[in-house]
Amino acid sequence: MRVTFPHMGDTWIGVKAMLEYLDVEVLMPPPCTKKTMVLGSEHAPEFACMPLKLNLGNYIEASELGANTIMMTGGCGPCRLGYYAQVQDTILQDLGYSYKMVVLEPPEKHITELFSKIRYITGNNSWWKVIKGIHFGYSKIKMVDELNKKACWARPREINRGDTDRALESAKQKIINVEYTKDLSAVHQEVLEIIDQVPVDKDRDVIKIGIVGEIFTLLEPFINFDIERRLGYMGAEVDRSLNLSEWINDHLFLSINKKMRSCKESRMASPPYLNHNVGGHGQETIGSTVLYARRNFDGVIQLLPFTCMPEIVAQTILPGVSNELSIPVLTLIMDEHSGEAGTVTRLEAFMDLLSRKKQKKEVLA
Numbered sequence: 257m258r259v260t261f262p263h264m265g266d267t268w269i270g271v272k273a274m275l276e277y278l279d280v281e282v283l284m285p286p287p288c289t290k291k292t293m294v295l296g297s298e299h300a301p302e303f304a305c306m307p308l309k310l311n312l313g314n315y316i317e318a319s320e321l322g323a324n325t326i327m328m329t330g331g332c333g334p335c336r337l338g339y340y341a342q343v344q345d346t347i348l349q350d351l352g353y354s355y356k357m358v359v360l361e362p363p364e365k366h367i368t369e370l371f372s373k374i375r376y377i378t379g380n381n382s383w384w385k386v387i388k389g390i391h392f393g394y395s396k397i398k399m400v401d402e403l404n405k406k407a408c409w410a411r412p413r414e415i416n417r418g419d420t421d422r423a424l425e426s427a428k429q430k431i432i433n434v435e436y437t438k439d440l441s442a443v444h445q446e447v448l449e450i451i452d453q454v455p456v457d458k459d460r461d462v463i464k465i466g467i468v469g470e471i472f473t474l475l476e477p478f479i480n481f482d483i484e485r486r487l488g489y490m491g492a493e494v495d496r497s498l499n500l501s502e503w504i505n506d507h508l509f510l511s512i513n514k515k516m517r518s519c520k521e522s523r524m525a526s527p528p529y530l531n532h533n534v535g536g537h538g539q540e541t542i543g544s545t546v547l548y549a550r551r552n553f554d555g556v557i558q559l560l561p562f563t564c565m566p567e568i569v570a571q572t573i574l575p576g577v578s579n580e581l582s583i584p585v586l587t588l589i590m591d592e593h594s595g596e597a598g599t600v601t602r603l604e605a606f607m608d609l610l611s612r613k614k615q616k617k618e619v620l621a
Contacts, residue, residue: 257280257281257324257325257356257377257379258281258282258283258322258323258324258325259275259280259281259282259283259323259325259326259327259377260282260283260284260285260314260315260318260319260321260323260325260326260327261314261326261327261328262285262310262311262314262315262328263285263287263288263310263314263476263478264307264471264472264475264476264500265475265476265477265500266397266400266401266404266428266475266500267397267475267500268284269396269397269400269428269431269432270393270394270395270396270397270400270500271327271393272284272393273392273393273396273432273434274389274390274392274393274394275327275377275378275389275393277388277389277392277393278377278378278381278385278386278389279378279381280377280378280379283318283321283322283323284318285314285315285317285318285321285323286317287478288310288313288314288476288478288479289478291313291317292310292313292314292317292478293306293309293310293313293478293592294313294592295312295313295316295317296308296309296310296311296312296313296314296316297309297313297592299312299316299347299351300312300343300347301343303563304336304343304563305336305561305562305563305564305591306472306473306479306561306562306590306591306592307337307340307470307472307473307476307479307561308336308340308343308344309592310472310476310478310479311328311340311344312344312347312348315344315348315353315355316348316351316353319348319353319355323355324354324355324356325355325356325358325377326344326355326356326357326358327358327360327377328340328341328357328358328359328360329359329360329361329508330359330360330361335535335536335564335565335566336565337536338361341357341359344357345357358373358376358377359373360373360374360508371383371386371387371390374386374390388437391437392437392440394501394504395437395440396431396432396434396440397500397501397504398501399431399440399443399444399447400428400431401499401500401501401502402448403424403427403428403431403447403448403451404424404484404496404499405495405496405499406448406451406452407420407421407423407424407451407488408484408488408493408494408495408496409493410451410454410456411484411485411488411489411493412460412462412463412487412488412489412490412491412492412493413456413457413458413460413462413493414454414455414456415455415456415457416455417489419454419455420451420454420488421485423450423451423453423454424451426450427447427448427450427451428447430443430446430447430450431443431447462491462492462493463490463491463492463493463554463555463607463610463611463614464492464493464495464552464553464554464555465487465492465493465494465495465553465554465555465556465557465610466494466495466497466544466545466547466548466553466555466556466557467483467484467494467495467496467497467556467557467559468497468498468537468540468541468544468545468548468556468557468558468559469497469537469541469557469558469559469560469567469570470536470537470559470560470561470564470566470567471498471500471503471537472561473559473560473561473590474496474497474498474559475500479561479590480559480588480590481594481596481599481600483557483559483588483603484496486600486603487603487607490603490604490607491607492607492610495548495553497522497540497541497544497548498519498537498540498544499517501516502516502517502518502519503519505518506518506519506520519537519540521543521547522539522540522541522542522543522544522546522547523539523540523543524543525542525543525544525546525547525550526539526540526542526543526546529542529546529573529576529577530542530543530569530570530573534565534566534569534570535565535566536564536565536566536567537566537567538565538566538567538569538570539566539570541558541566541567541570541574542570542573542574542577544556545558545574545577545578545581545583545585546577546581548583549577549581549582549583553583554583554584554610554613554614555583555584555585555586555606555609555610556574556578556583556584556585556586557585557586557587557588557606558570558571558574558585558586558587558588559588559590560587560588560589560590561589561590561591562589562590562591563591571587574587584606584609584610584613586602586603586606588602
């Protein structure tokens with residue numbers, strides 16, 4: 257069995273660590289590129305959203321390296337993520353690829369539902385080792401999320417352009433290199449210090465922007481043109497409304513860690529603008545925008561793949577939220593035809609708008 261899985265930001269760091277801890281052979285597809293997008297778009301339905309197309313491209317590239325088992329997450333509700341596995345499996349079979357698809361979906365009743373599917377991949381490993389493997393991979397994901405958050409704070413305040421990104425890559429590599437659970441604590445402290453040592457101007461006045469929307473578009477830098485880094489260089493501190501470790505805690509671990517930020521907070525903040533779940537992260541998009549307004553953020557950017565129904569619902573509601581709470585919102589819709597230059601131009605214009613609004617507010621104060 258040679259297992260692969262789709263790229264989604266830094267997800268691979270934790271998933272690869274978990275599988276290798278459990279002695280599973282992992283064959284990573286190359287990072288998402290234009291080739292990946294072309295391969296997926298060529299064989300996927302035209303109306304399918306970009307994550308499905310990129311995932312399909314990942315699987316085709318991984319198969320060429322020898323992968324024969326796919327591990328991916330599933331979904332429920334109106335979001336089409338729940339159909340990805342079936343659609344992709346059919347397409348791959350029609351193309352002549354031989355794959356076994358293992359879908360890790362949110363447990364309906366008990367977390368052992370998730371463990372049993374992982375056990376299929378991990379073979380004869382004991383339950384205790386499976387749990388330790390999950391903990392090992394998840395711990396790495398949490399550490400990477402923490403590093404990314406610290407980098408988003410440091411990037412617009414750094415003295416020397418690029419110091420934060422160089423430190424971030426160095427820190428991530430140290431996390432990747434950890435082979436044993438017992439070494440995680442020491443490395444955790446070490447990588448945090450790497451970011452903290454970046455020279456910054458703590459008094460620099462920066463724009464604060466919240467990023468909301470569909471999880472794949474939020475986490476995968478190829479699809480969003482590395483928006484967190486770009487905004488940081490433009491002078492914005494970015495806060496992502498949803499991190500992978502939080503999603504896992506909410507949907508796969510049934511909120512076992514009560515200290516972590518939860519989607520329940522954003523869902524509770526969404527009424528009266530949106531009173532019920534519309535699938536995907538639509539309700540969280542509205543609630544997170546409300547929360548950012550309450551925290552006096554300067555603006556919000558919504559990211560979504562073209563044809564994403566839950567985010568389209570949220571998009572129609574956001575102008576009302578923006579007007580009522582006086583927080584500017586920019587919506588960026590991504591597909592295989594999106595242009596980098598046009599996206600950067602829109603970000604620059606949005607930053608200019610937020611800067612002028614902030615200056616005017618400071619004058620009036």
